[in-house]
Amino acid sequence: MRIADLAGKRVAIWGFGREGRAAITAIRSRLPQLPLTLFCSETEVAAAHAFDPALDAHGEEPDASALSMFDVLVKSPGISAYKPALLAAREAGIRITSGTALWFAERPDARVVAVTGTKGKSTTTALLAHLARSLGVRTALAGNIGMPMLELLDQQAELWAIELSSFQTGEAGPVELGVITSLYEEHLDWHGSRERYLEDKLKLAGVSKQLLVNALQPFLLERTAHHPHRIVFGDVAGWHVAGGFIRRGAESVFDVAGLAVPGEHNALNACAALAALEAMEFDAVAAAPSLATFRPLPHRLQPMGEQGGIAWINDSISTTPQATLAALASLRGRAVTVIVGGHDRGLDWSDFVGAMRRAAPHALIAQGANGPRIAGALRDAGVPVEEVADLAAAVERARELTPQAGVVLLSPGAPSFDQFHDYAERGRRFAELAGFDSHSITGIEGLGIG
Structure with a gap:
C-alpha cells in the first residue's frame, strides 16, 4: 500500500513517537x-495538536470498537501487532500498515541492506554506512537505529543501510540484502512467545534476495538453510575474526586492536558489515581501514572515562543476558563490577548464571524489578552477589566495591521500563550518577544521508 492509496480512506495513526x-x-x-x-x-494530546492542528487526537488506547471506524490503521513499531484490538481489527478487514511498510511501497527502487538481529544490529548498520561512505558511496543510515525511513522519503541515496527491529521485519518489502547478526530470545512481551519472536525476526529472510547470517550460530544456520542465496560471515572461508585480526579468508585485513569499539563481538559486527558491503559489490577490503575511524554508538559498551580512579562503561543497550556476557568477555582480565537487572519480561538467565559460576567478575550487583530473581539464581549457584533496589543504589555500591584501576560496567541484560523511559535515559542517568555530564553522551552520528 502506497500513501496515494490512502486517498478517500478513513485513516488512523496509532502512536505519537518519532x-x-x-x-x-x-x-x-x-x-x-x-x-x-x-x-x-x-x-x-496537546503536543499532537501543536504538531498538526488538523489532527483528531484521542488520548487513549483504542479498542476494537474504536478501530472499527477506520479503513486503514498506521501503527508505530512499539505497538504490538498481537494486541487483541489489532487482531480483531485485522479480522474485521481493517488494513494495518506502518511507516516501514509505507516507505518500502514508496521506494521499490532503493538498494537496501536491511539489518536485524537480537544484538549487534545497530552497530553493524552504522558500520556499514560508515564503510560505504569511506568509498564515496552516498549512503542513507535510517530505520530503528534512530531515524524513521519516512523522514527521508523524498531523498536519494546509492545505498540504504536500514536497521529493522523484530517489530518491523514483517513490514519490510523486498530488499537486496538482508542481514541477521544474531538470534536469541527477546521482546517476549511484544511478541507473546519465544517462537513467535523468532518467526517474526526471520520474516526478513522471506523478503531478502540475498541473506547474510552469522555462521557461529548453528540455530540460525539451521533456521535459514532453505534460503536459495544465503551467505555467511564468521566462517574461515570469508570474513571472520582470528588471531587478533579481521580476516577475509586467509588474508589478514585489519588489526582488531585498531577498533574503537571493544570486544570480539564488535569485531564480528565489523565482519558482518564488510561482508554486506562486498555482497552489494563494493570493495570491502579497500573500505576496511576506515574501521579505525568509526566512533562507538552511545550506550553500547561506551567508555565514559575515569572518576575516582575507576573506569566507567555504559552498556545500557544491553537488554538480554547474552549481551551482558558479551560485554564481560570484552573486559576479560580487568577487575569488573557489573550492574545487572531491570524490567522483568521473563527471560531465561540460566546461561548467565552458569557462566558466572565458572568465571565471575570482581563483583556482581543486581538491581531493578528482576534484581531479586537474578540475585536468587546466582546465590542458588553459589555465586556472590550484591542486591540493591535501584540504579542509584547500584552505582553507589559499585563505587565502594570496585578497586582502583577497576571498571564499573552497566550492562543490565534487561529493559529499562521499570525505572526509565528507555535505555538511553537509563544510560544518561548512569553517567550522571557516576559523575559525568550526561549531555556528553551524544546521539548516533551519521543518521540520514551522507
Whole structure:
C-alpha cells in the first residue's frame, strides 16, 4: 500500500513517537486534505495538536470498537501487532500498515541492506554506512537505529543501510540484502512467545534476495538453510575474526586492536558489515581501514572515562543476558563490577548464571524489578552477589566495591521500563550518577544521508 492509496480512506495513526510523527508528515506531504485521527497517550494530546492542528487526537488506547471506524490503521513499531484490538481489527478487514511498510511501497527502487538481529544490529548498520561512505558511496543510515525511513522519503541515496527491529521485519518489502547478526530470545512481551519472536525476526529472510547470517550460530544456520542465496560471515572461508585480526579468508585485513569499539563481538559486527558491503559489490577490503575511524554508538559498551580512579562503561543497550556476557568477555582480565537487572519480561538467565559460576567478575550487583530473581539464581549457584533496589543504589555500591584501576560496567541484560523511559535515559542517568555530564553522551552520528 502506497500513501496515494490512502486517498478517500478513513485513516488512523496509532502512536505519537518519532515514527508516528514521521507518518503524519509523510501522509500530509502527499495528501494534505486527508482527515487523520491519532491515538496517543493523554499527555501527548496537546503536543499532537501543536504538531498538526488538523489532527483528531484521542488520548487513549483504542479498542476494537474504536478501530472499527477506520479503513486503514498506521501503527508505530512499539505497538504490538498481537494486541487483541489489532487482531480483531485485522479480522474485521481493517488494513494495518506502518511507516516501514509505507516507505518500502514508496521506494521499490532503493538498494537496501536491511539489518536485524537480537544484538549487534545497530552497530553493524552504522558500520556499514560508515564503510560505504569511506568509498564515496552516498549512503542513507535510517530505520530503528534512530531515524524513521519516512523522514527521508523524498531523498536519494546509492545505498540504504536500514536497521529493522523484530517489530518491523514483517513490514519490510523486498530488499537486496538482508542481514541477521544474531538470534536469541527477546521482546517476549511484544511478541507473546519465544517462537513467535523468532518467526517474526526471520520474516526478513522471506523478503531478502540475498541473506547474510552469522555462521557461529548453528540455530540460525539451521533456521535459514532453505534460503536459495544465503551467505555467511564468521566462517574461515570469508570474513571472520582470528588471531587478533579481521580476516577475509586467509588474508589478514585489519588489526582488531585498531577498533574503537571493544570486544570480539564488535569485531564480528565489523565482519558482518564488510561482508554486506562486498555482497552489494563494493570493495570491502579497500573500505576496511576506515574501521579505525568509526566512533562507538552511545550506550553500547561506551567508555565514559575515569572518576575516582575507576573506569566507567555504559552498556545500557544491553537488554538480554547474552549481551551482558558479551560485554564481560570484552573486559576479560580487568577487575569488573557489573550492574545487572531491570524490567522483568521473563527471560531465561540460566546461561548467565552458569557462566558466572565458572568465571565471575570482581563483583556482581543486581538491581531493578528482576534484581531479586537474578540475585536468587546466582546465590542458588553459589555465586556472590550484591542486591540493591535501584540504579542509584547500584552505582553507589559499585563505587565502594570496585578497586582502583577497576571498571564499573552497566550492562543490565534487561529493559529499562521499570525505572526509565528507555535505555538511553537509563544510560544518561548512569553517567550522571557516576559523575559525568550526561549531555556528553551524544546521539548516533551519521543518521540520514551522507
